[in-house]
């Protein structure tokens with residue numbers, strides 16, 4: 300599949316009177332054509348810096364970026380017409396209607412007027428197009444912002460937190476819009492904190508922490524490689540959980556104690572758990588794989604942010620570390 304966006308080893312250091320801050324530290328990302336790609340990371344992890352760097356608003360200190368096969372920022376003018384982006388909330392004149400707003404933007408950008416009706420239809424604002432923007436809900440304003448980015452029929456649409464501040468109805472409308480755009484063949488890169496939403500909408504995700512990629516792939520792959528090996532263990536009544544947990548920890552297992560159960564986080568081969576415990580006459584009464592969601596994987600991964608000065612990606616470390624205990 301063709302990559303619409305490729306980032307390799309991106310570096311960005313901010314320098315101010317207060318000191319030096321490394322916002323991106325060898326960040327990598329690949330976004331494939333026709334996908335909705337989720338870009339996730341905690342506050343301050345480098346998402347906005349990445350998007351602003353891509354769009355030529357910030358100069359990187361190192362690394363490579365390509366959009367639609369063209370190196371940027373050097374060839375940004377050649378591809379800028381094919382990229383639509385909302386990185387900062389655009390401000391609209393409240394007294395203008397959305398039709399007037401988009402018409403003005405179309406004229407200024409040399410876009411033919413028929414596109415105005417087409418994008419209003421796409422974002423579901425056609426019925427309200429002749430009403431003033433100040434009468435719009437936040438969700439409608441967000442959709443107007445998306446409409447403005449769609450005027451030039453971009454191949455790649457970049458949206459920073461499009462669902463920010465929206466209520467559940469607004470979030471659902473935004474979700475439908477993303478899916479419709481993707482079905483029309485557009486590639487969408489979407490940064491968001493709303494992980495349940497990302498899980499519902501996105502084909503692929505990239506998770507960033509402390510300026511580095513810590514996981515990437517389809518939502519299913521990320522869940523499978525970072526969480527599916529966790530199991531919940533209950534023991535026969537009367538057996539001390541702590542003793543069993545210590546036995547497993549001594550063999551390298553990551554054990555979290557609950558009230559009447561414990562969870563083994565890196566249980567690549569659950570049979571090892573029963574074998575190690577049975578050798579000490581401790582018998583398991585329940586062994587259940589725990590189903591993880593993106594939120595728990597996100598918290599786990601971004602809580603274990605890469606150590607300063609190490610260039611290895613955490614996802615590579617995690618992949619090699621799985622299932623290797625208790626041998």
Ligand SMILES: Nc1ncnc2c1ncn2[C@@H]1O[C@H](COP(=O)(O)OP(=O)(O)OP(=O)(O)O)[C@@H](O)[C@H]1O
Pocket residue numbers: 313314315320321322340341342343344345346347348349
């Ligand atoms: N202009 C700047 N000068 C100095 N430091 C900056 C500047 N912009 C961002 N930073 C710092 O760079 C790091 C990454 O910030 P960035 O805004 O890219 O994160 P983010 O993932 O978009 O966060 P959020 O989700 O809160 O928007 C943070 O530590 C931030 O404080």
